[in-house]
Amino acid sequence: MSKSNTESNSGEQKTYLIKTDYATEDDLDKIRRFFGNDWCEIQDKQLNDNKLKYIDWVYVDGKAQWDKRLWKLNIGVFSGLADTGKYAVADKSELYNNYVKINAENAEKYMMKQINVDLLDKKDVKLLKSAKIKGIFKNNDNNTWILKPVAGYKGSGIAVVDNYDDMINHLLVKKRKKTLLKRYQGSDKWVIAKYIGNPLLIMGKKFHIRMILMYYVNNKTGESNGYLFNDGVIFSAKKKYVEGSYFDKNIHDSHRIKGEEITFPYGFKDVFGKRKTDKVIKDIAQISHNVTQILKANNAGCYERNENCYQLFGLDIMIDDQFNTKLIECNSKIGLSGYPNIQQYFKNIIEITV
Numbered sequence: 001m002s003k004s005n006t007e008s009n010s011g012e013q014k015t016y017l018i019k020t021d022y023a024t025e026d027d028l029d030k031i032r033r034f035f036g037n038d039w040c041e042i043q044d045k046q047l048n049d050n051k052l053k054y055i056d057w058v059y060v061d062g063k064a065q066w067d068k069r070l071w072k073l074n075i076g077v078f079s080g081l082a083d084t085g086k087y088a089v090a091d092k093s094e095l096y097n098n099y100v101k102i103n104a105e106n107a108e109k110y111m112m113k114q115i116n117v118d119l120l121d122k123k124d125v126k127l128l129k130s131a132k133i134k135g136i137f138k139n140n141d142n143n144t145w146i147l148k149p150v151a152g153y154k155g156s157g158i159a160v161v162d163n164y165d166d167m168i169n170h171l172l173v174k175k176r177k178k179t180l181l182k183r184y185q186g187s188d189k190w191v192i193a194k195y196i197g198n199p200l201l202i203m204g205k206k207f208h209i210r211m212i213l214m215y216y217v218n219n220k221t222g223e224s225n226g227y228l229f230n231d232g233v234i235f236s237a238k239k240k241y242v243e244g245s246y247f248d249k250n251i252h253d254s255h256r257i258k259g260e261e262i263t264f265p266y267g268f269k270d271v272f273g274k275r276k277t278d279k280v281i282k283d284i285a286q287i288s289h290n291v292t293q294i295l296k297a298n299n300a301g302c303y304e305r306n307e308n309c310y311q312l313f314g315l316d317i318m319i320d321d322q323f324n325t326k327l328i329e330c331n332s333k334i335g336l337s338g339y340p341n342i343q344q345y346f347k348n349i350i351e352i353t354v
Contacts, residue, residue: 014056017042021062022335023342031346057354059346061335071305077353078306081215081332085300086311089291090332092150092191098294099327110287110327112194119171119188128171134164136192144195144246147171151189153333155253160195160246167192196326197243200319202262202271204240208254208328209233209264209280209317212345213288215295216310216353217302224300226292227352228285231341232264276323283325284317291315291330310353312336 016039018028032041042055047069056076060067065080080086089095096114099107115133117124127133137143147170149157159170171190199206211232217224238250245251262268269277291313302309314334318326336342 013040014038015040015042015054016057017047017055017059019044019060019062019064019067020336021064027342030343034347034350057350059349061333065333073305075306076308078302078309079311080303080306081217081295081300081309081311082303085295085298086332088298088300089294089313089330092148092329093189095294095327095330096191096193098298099290102293102297103290106286106290110283110290110325112196112326112328114194115192117171117190117192119190125172128168137162137164137167142194142197144197146193146195148191148193149189150191153331155249155255158249158253160252162244162246196318196320198321199241200321200323201241202234202236205236205238206241206252206254207234207236207262207318209268209284209319210235210334211264211284211288211315211317212334213291213313213315213330214310214349214352215292215300215313217300217308219302219308224296226288226295227348228288229345229348231344234262234264234267236262279323280317280319280325284315287315287317287325287327291327308353310349312349 016035018031018041020028023031035041039056042052046052047067052073054074054076058070058075058077059079060070061079064070087094088098093116096107096111097116099111115136117128119125136145144160144162145167147157147159147161147167152158159166161167161170201207209232212229214227214229215224216227233256235254235256237252237254239248240251242248242251265277265281268280300311311332312334314329314331316328316331318328320326336345
């Protein structure tokens with residue numbers, strides 16, 4: 001370890017730190033090769049050294065994101081945006097509204113209609129009980145909606161409903177049970193989104209595509225840009241799709257099943273062909289551009305002690321059986337477990353940010 005001052009010095013050996021819950025030791029060995037002999041790796045125990053003041057480049061995920069030892073350091077390039085900008089897209093209740101602000105036409109095209117409610121707001125509770133909300137279940141085309149707690153993750157608290165009584169029961173009754181309150185605190189804020197009733201299927205199962213978007217802020221130049229990684233992965237449900245079986249999460253929830261991942265776009269193209277795959281790729285590129293626009297419009301930037309920063313976002317994409325592409329969520333805590341080419345991801349990150 002050679003750097004102990006508070007500012008980077010180009011004459012000294014640069015330092016880097018990787019703390020991940022997801023990459024294997026084999027992955028890490030391959031990633032270290034990208035840095036070569038010109039860089040010195042900071043070990044975890046060195047974070048306890050008060051003489052350590054500066055690290056040139058940092059990647060953290062999982063529990064390491066909350067390592068308080070990192071917050072005493074000045075960091076050249078840090079893997080995290082300040083929360084005020086990040087949640088412009090990572091907050092389920094903010095993403096749709098911010099999409100409408102920057103491009104209302106694309107928001108309608110690439111997202112499902114959405115209603116946000118705060119159960120601690122008397123106006124929102126009154127809205128829930130109004131004829132307007134009751135009317136959303138009287139559409140002849142699709143009466144099905146999905147309820148998602150803003151603070152939820154990995155499918156916690158989600159319900160799919162096709163009638164008003166089930167919606168009210170889930171939001172205003174079940175949420176008060178102690179088991180639910182312990183599971184996801186802050187579940188007073190909910191998203192009520194139109195459900196994709198005609199999902200495209202792979203091997204008879206629902207699925208979503210997870211793509212990685214990196215947003216990088218260079219504080220020296222004031223520039224910020226989004227970079228969509230070429231390779232993604234397809235996560236499917238455990239059971240084959242049965243229309244109307246809303247209470248069976250194994251049919252309607254799509255998550256990573258180890259050993260059953262399908263790559264995107266290559267595995268997708270094998271099933272659906274080049275023309276349809278190219279159309280989806282084009283749509284995802286446009287969605288990524290719009291997400292980048294949202295981050296820029298909300299001045300997404302670095303924490304005060306970091307000179308430059310980047311954030312990896314997981315774009316969750318669904319496609320209906322007419323090959324309409326929809327952005328479902330934009331996740332800021334993704335890890336890199338199960339992705340088809342973790343070495344290439346890190347190579348891209350390093351080349352762009354260093």
